[in-house]
Structures are given as C-alpha cells and as structure tokens.
Amino acid sequence: MLNTLMLHSELPEDLATAAELLKQGKLVAVPTETVYGLAADARNKSAVNNIFAAKGRPSDHPLIVHLHASSALHDWAQDIPAEAFALADAFWPGPLTLLLKKADHVDSVVTGGLDTIGLRVPVHPVLLKLLASHQLAVAAPSANPYKQLSPTSAQQVMETMAGKLDAVLDGGDCEFGLESTIVSLVDGAIQVLRAGPISPAQLEKVLGQKVQSPLQHQVKVSGNVAAHYQPKTSLRCVSATQLDELLTGTKLKLAVLSFSNLSFNAQPYWHTTMPRNAQDYGRVLYKQLYQADQSGAELILLELPPAGDEWAAVQNRLQRAAYQED
Numbered sequence: 001m002l003n004t005l006m007l008h009s010e011l012p013e014d015l016a017t018a019a020e021l022l023k024q025g026k027l028v029a030v031p032t033e034t035v036y037g038l039a040a041d042a043r044n045k046s047a048v049n050n051i052f053a054a055k056g057r058p059s060d061h062p063l064i065v066h067l068h069a070s071s072a073l074h075d076w077a078q079d080i081p082a083e084a085f086a087l088a089d090a091f092w093p094g095p096l097t098l099l100l101k102k103a104d105h106v107d108s109v110v111t112g113g114l115d116t117i118g119l120r121v122p123v124h125p126v127l128l129k130l131l132a133s134h135q136l137a138v139a140a141p142s143a144n145p146y147k148q149l150s151p152t153s154a155q156q157v158m159e160t161m162a163g164k165l166d167a168v169l170d171g172g173d174c175e176f177g178l179e180s181t182i183v184s185l186v187d188g189a190i191q192v193l194r195a196g197p198i199s200p201a202q203l204e205k206v207l208g209q210k211v212q213s214p215l216q217h218q219v220k221v222s223g224n225v226a227a228h229y230q231p232k233t234s235l236r237c238v239s240a241t242q243l244d245e246l247l248t249g250t251k252l253k254l255a256v257l258s259f260s261n262l263s264f265n266a267q268p269y270w271h272t273t274m275p276r277n278a279q280d281y282g283r284v285l286y287k288q289l290y291q292a293d294q295s296g297a298e299l300i301l302l303e304l305p306p307a308g309d310e311w312a313a314v315q316n317r318l319q320r321a322a323y324q325e326d
Contacts, residue, residue, distance in 0.1 A: 001163040006154065009126040009171040018169045019134040022047075027054055027164075029143040029157045031171030033124045034095050034179050034197070035150040035286065036157050037066070037140030038165060048109050048139050054164040057146040062112035063139040064097050064180070064222055067121050068131035076119055076137070078103045083207055084185050090206040093123035095176055095197040099184040099221065110139050112220060116186055126171035142179065143168075147228050149293070149321075152177050152286050177283035178313050182221050183211070193221045195313040197282070213312070228320040229286070231293035235300045235322045243303050255297035257288055259305050270295035274303075278310040285314065289321065 007014035009031070018028050022039060025047040030039045038055060040047035042065045052059050065076060070088040073080055077100035084098050102108075102117035111117050122128055130136065142150040143157045143165070151157045154170035161168075181196030183203060191212035192200050200213045217224070233255070238246065240260050247254060253269035261273070272288050275281045292300045302318065305311055 002166055004158065004162045004165055005167040006158060007167050007169045009169055014169070015126070015130060018167060019130055019136065021166050022136060022138060023134070025050075026166040027051065029151075029154070029161065029165055029168040030127050030130065030138070030140060031124050031154070031169065031174065032066070032122045032127055032140070033175040034122075035152055035174055035177065036143040036154065036168075037127075037138070038143035038161070039066070039138040039140040042110055042137045042139040045107050045109050048107070051139060051141065054161070055141065055144070055146045057141065059109070060112045060220065061225075062114055062116075062118060062220055062222065063110050063141050064118040064120060064182075065110060066127065066131065066138050066140050067119060068128065068135065068137070070121055072137065073100075073119065074103075076103055076106055076117055077101060081185050081188075083190060086206055087183065087185075087203065088121070091198055091202075092121040093128055094121070095123070095180040096120060097180045097182045097194075097222075099182055099186060099193065101186060114220060116184075118182060118221065120180055124171060124175070126169065130169075141222060147225070147230055149229060149231055149286050149290050150179065151290075152283075156287075156290055173287075175283070176279075177286055178317060179223060181313075182223075184219065184221075191217075193217060193219050194223050195316045197279075197313065199309060199312070201309065223320075226320065227323040227325065229317050230321050230323075231289050231300060233293050233297060233300050234324075235289070235302060237302045237304050237318050237322045240303055243301055246301060250299075252298045253296060255292035255295050255300045257292060257300070257302040259303040262303075268301075269297050274305065278305070278314060281305060281311075282314050285317065
C-alpha cells in the first residue's frame with residue numbers, strides 16, 4: 001500500500017511535487033475538464049504498466065495521451081491528415097481525443113498493442129500548466145478501478161484509489177463530468193468512436209463533411225466495453241411510469257435519480273432530481289451516481305432522460321453503467 005498524498009493545485013510547491021513524482025515514474029491523479037485521470041509519464045513503460053495494475057485494467061485496453069500543445073502531435077503520431085490539424089485548431093485545448101496512427105517509436109504498452117494512439121490537449125488550467133511547464137506527456141485514463149464510476153473530484157479519487165497511487169492533485173470539480181469525445185481519423189475515415197462533450201455536428205461544422213457516429217462498433221478505444229462507468233450498487237434505467245411502479249411495489253431501499261418533477265406514491269430511501277439540460281446533466285451524472293452508491297441503498301433507479309443528439313454522450317454512459325452480464 002502506498003501512502004497517497006493529497007496535493008493542492010493552488011500551492012506552487014504541490015504542483016512542483018506532482019511534476020517531480022511523474023518524472024520519477026510515479027502515479028498521480030490529475031484534474032481534467034472531463035474526469036480525473038490516473039496519470040503516468042507516457043514515455044516511461046514501467047510507469048504506464050503501473051496504471052493498468054492500479055486500475056485492474058486489461059493491458060490491451062488502450063490509453064489516451066495528454067499533450068501540452070498540438071505542436072507535440074508529431075512526437076506521437078505519423079501520417080497525420082489535414083483534418084486532424086483542423087480539429088485541433090478548433091477544439092484544443094478541450095475535450096476531444098484524436099485517434100491517429102502511432103509513431104513508430106511509441107511503445108505499444110500505451111496503445112494496448114494497437115498501431116493507433118489517442119491524443120488530446122486538455123483545457124483544465126492545472127493540468128495544462130503542469131504539462132507545459134515541465135514538458136510532460138501523460139497517459140491518463142480515469143482514476144478509478146476498472147469499469148467503476150469515473151471520478152469528478154479529488155475526494156472521490158482518494159476514497160476509491162488511496163493506496164494504489166502516489167498522489168492526488170486537487171484541481172476542483174470537473175467542468176464537463178463525462179469523458180472526451182474520441183474521433184478516429186485513421187485510413188481516411190472520420191468517425192466518432194466515443195460520444196462526449198464535442199458533438200458530431202460540431203465536428204462536421206469544422207470539417208465541412210459528414211462524420212460517422214456508429215452507436216456500436218468493435219474498435220478498441222477507451223470506454224468501449226459493454227459494462228463500464230458502473231456504481232457498485234445495481235443500477236436500473238427506467239421510464240417515469242416504471243419508476244413510480246417500482247417505488248410502490250418494493251420494500252428495497254431505493255436510491256432514485258429522477259428527471260421529471262414527480263410526486264411519488266412512495267418515498268425513496270435517497271433521491272435527487274437531475275438537471276434538465278444535457279450539459280449540466282452530464283456534469284453531475286457520475287457525482288450523483290457516486291452519492292447514490294454511498295447512500296446505503298440496495299438498488300439505484302434512474303429515470304431516463306430524453307434521447308437525441310445532444311444526449312448521446314449521457315445515453316452512452318447510462319447504457320454501459322446499467323449493463324448486466326447474462
């Protein structure tokens with residue numbers, strides 16, 4: 001068990017400590033605008049391997065590398081199409097990951113053995129300063145045990161991962177709360193492989209062409225497993241009618257995340273009402289699921305929000321969070 005330090009981003013000495021730990025091959029949870037990431041020096045094979053061990057993540061599940069600027073693209077990728085630079089100019093720093101052909105010298109431990117690599121420049125000021133000031137590039141999947149809820153606060157990382165990493169750098173709550181959009185630009189095809197804060201419509205506006213967005217695919221990228229983003233307590237996603245019926249018909253302690261303003265026939269054990277717009281909903285989703293998970297409830301019920309393009313990232317996470325193995 002490691003003695004996990006809690007570092008504070010507003011203290012220059014703590015920021016320097018985080019950088020030094022990363023340079024030494026240690027693991028540091030860092031804030032991003034999406035979720036907290038479990039960061040290691042992406043050039044250090046041993047450090048990257050420690051990410052997989054700490055999370056319990058399969059070694060063939062590729063990682064995303066976070067860069068200090070788009071100028072570093074050539075250090076990690078090759079045969080970069082013009083569309084990649086157009087998207088980087090439009091959305092970096094920001095919650096967009098570009099999937100490109102990896103440079104020959106990049107160790108396959110980062111890419112899960114694939115010949116592609118996910119790259120992005122985060123907009124969170126703390127992480128961006130850390131990367132730019134120390135010329136670092138970090139592999140940083142979400143800082144949680146594999147398939148469990150992604151953390152959106154430093155305290156959540158500490159509660160779920162303490163002892164498995166060297167430090168947590170507290171940079172406040174995450175702005176978006178959902179993982180980055182992943183768009184592939186490999187072999188001439190442009191397609192969204194993970195829905196996120198940047199929508200296909202936004203990508204199309206920049207590129208001037210259609211962007212594919214398959215609901216399901218078999219490409220190995222971060223998050224593309226059936227069961228993911230899951231609370232420890234079982235989660236069911238239901239309609240408003242089903243929600244009221246389940247509340248009335250069970251003696252289980254139920255945690256409820258409702259969407260509409262319902263007058264329940266029976267009161268849940270724990271309850272919160274979710275935001276009405278997609279961006280705010282995504283920002284608090286993992287936080288509220290985590291609180292429901294900690295409430296002592298025996299089952300979590302979530303009233304489904306609307307469908308539609310603006311809700312695609314939320315619906316993607318909910319589908320995986322509620323997935324049950326046969």
